[in-house]
Amino acid sequence: MKKIKVGLLVEEFYDKDLGGFGGYGILAREYIAKYIPNSEIEIEVIIGSNSKKEIKTIERDNTKIHYLPKNWSSKLDVDFIYLNMVKKFFKEQKFDLYLSIEMSKIAYEVMKREKNKKLILWVQDPRPKYDWEEIKSVPMSNEYDSYLNYYSKWEGRIQDLLQKLDREDRLVIISQGEYLKKKAIDLYKLPENKEIKYFPNPVVITENFKIENKKSSVLFLGRLTPVKRPWIYFELAKKFKDYTFYVCGQGTEIDEIIEKYKDVENLKFMGHVSGDEKDRLLKESKILVNTSIHEAIPVSFLEAISYGLKILSCQNPDDITKKNGYFTGTILGEGISELEEFEKGIRNCIENYKEEEILNSIKEIKDKHNLEKFISNMRDLIKNEL
Structure with missing residues (x-):
């Protein structure tokens, strides 16, 4: 029986050599890639880009990690060769569906090119405008500047894509928190009645303390x-x-x-x-x-x-x-x-x-x-x- 092949779309993967020490990187490696694969399901990780002009594939704990070439999604003519390289990669890999931890740039770039595959979007920390206004109140913080200079420029495109996937019944949203559901609907401008399943993050519980x-x-x-x-x-x-x-x-x-x-x-x-x-x-x-x-x-x-x-x-x-x-x-x-x-x-x-x-x-x-x-x-x- 053919295994279900899942492409895990992330910006980082927790590793002392590869970097990516944030919470999403830990969730990707220590929980999804570590525990979900079995006789029916295989997980392969796809990371935004590396510094080289090639697709780089490595293995960690029997998990394949694919690094896409730098600027592969660029509109510059000089980068078309890398876009074609990536298109060929996905055609050969034959992923059955995709899983993304939050809506990252890599998830956007991949899903806007996929014509019939589903995306399972695991909502972790959606930030509508009102959240950014609170962050803006902190002195010395450059996070609001990063929102203005980077994240805000992607919001409209991501909203359009997710609305399209939703209309085509190719968007499945799960959330680690009940109160995050409304934030996700507000951020992505989805229908108020969009089903978002509660899907709490796992925790390895210690048993040996008094x-x-x-x-x-x-x-x-x-x-x-x-x-x-x-x-x-x-x-x-x-x-x-x-x-x-x-x-x-x-x-x-x-x-x-x-x-x-x-x-x-x-x-x-x-x-x-x-x-x-x-x-x-x-x-x-x-x-x-x-x-x-x-x-x-x-x-x-x-x-x-x-x-x-x-x-x-x-x-x-x-x-x-x-x-x-x-x-x-x-x-x-x-x-x-x-x-x-x-x-x-x-x-x-x-x-x-x-x-x-x-x-x-x-x-x-x-x-x-x-x-x-x-x-x-x-x-x-x-x-x-x-």
């Missing part, structure tokens, strides 16, 4: 960039000197700000953490603090809850923060003027750190973001849509 081993420590997991507003977290550390505040993340955009906090004794800059070190910090910490101006449903929230942490955040996707910690309410701009609300949140999480509630939260994460359920549901989705 609540009694928790210490007086707090965790920040994320990029050190203006949009994450880590300076709020740094100020919190100065207010709660009896707690150790770990900073896990990298970034050079706010180096000057970080320098001002290097002498805060209970503030520990850990750099990028993963593996055993990340596991250790999650096991000993009690609170995950998220100060970002914008989030979808961060994997860090789900991981933290599964390790028995409370969440303190000004974001409340699908009521996760309210149910598992303290929601400050929406806080725009620099955020320092609302520091007292975060202080109140720290105290609330400390005073309400109760074993029964923690165990109930872990159980809910296990049920909703179960890996086995994700594997079964994704395989069924692929087979049914084909």
Whole structure:
């Protein structure tokens, strides 16, 4: 029996040699490519472009990764040879359908040329204009500039393409969050009654930590960039000197700000953490603090809850923060003027750190973001849509 051949359209694939350390890259490699293939389904990864004028194919853990040539979709006459090369590649590969994590440029370029294949679009973080207006309020952030200079230029074309695929019954949308469904419809200007299935991201749940081993420590997991507003977290550390505040993340955009906090004794800059070190910090910490101006449903929230942490955040996707910690309410701009609300949140999480509630939260994460359920549901989705 011929396997169903799925083309996974992504901009990155998590790999120490290839790069792509973002959440989408991790989702592509550590979950989709790793767990979905079986005797009926095969997954091959297609990445936007490499720096060479050729199609480059490599393998990682038995997964084929195809890098398309640079500027293959350009309208310049000199690049037609590469466009024809890519057209020949897709004709020979004979993918049965495509899966895209969010609507990336590569997904747009491939699907506008496909005449009868379906696209399963997994909505992760759709950002309508009103989300970008909130991001714009953060000083020093260049994310809004990147929206104006890049993303906004693609919006109209992507909307037209997805509307066309929808009319042709070739667009299947799934969403990692219930509240993201309306954002996707607003962003892509799809019919209000467009069916979008709830499809939560999976989380590998640890079973080997004990609540009694928790210490007086707090965790920040994320990029050190203006949009994450880590300076709020740094100020919190100065207010709660009896707690150790770990900073896990990298970034050079706010180096000057970080320098001002290097002498805060209970503030520990850990750099990028993963593996055993990340596991250790999650096991000993009690609170995950998220100060970002914008989030979808961060994997860090789900991981933290599964390790028995409370969440303190000004974001409340699908009521996760309210149910598992303290929601400050929406806080725009620099955020320092609302520091007292975060202080109140720290105290609330400390005073309400109760074993029964923690165990109930872990159980809910296990049920909703179960890996086995994700594997079964994704395989069924692929087979049914084909």
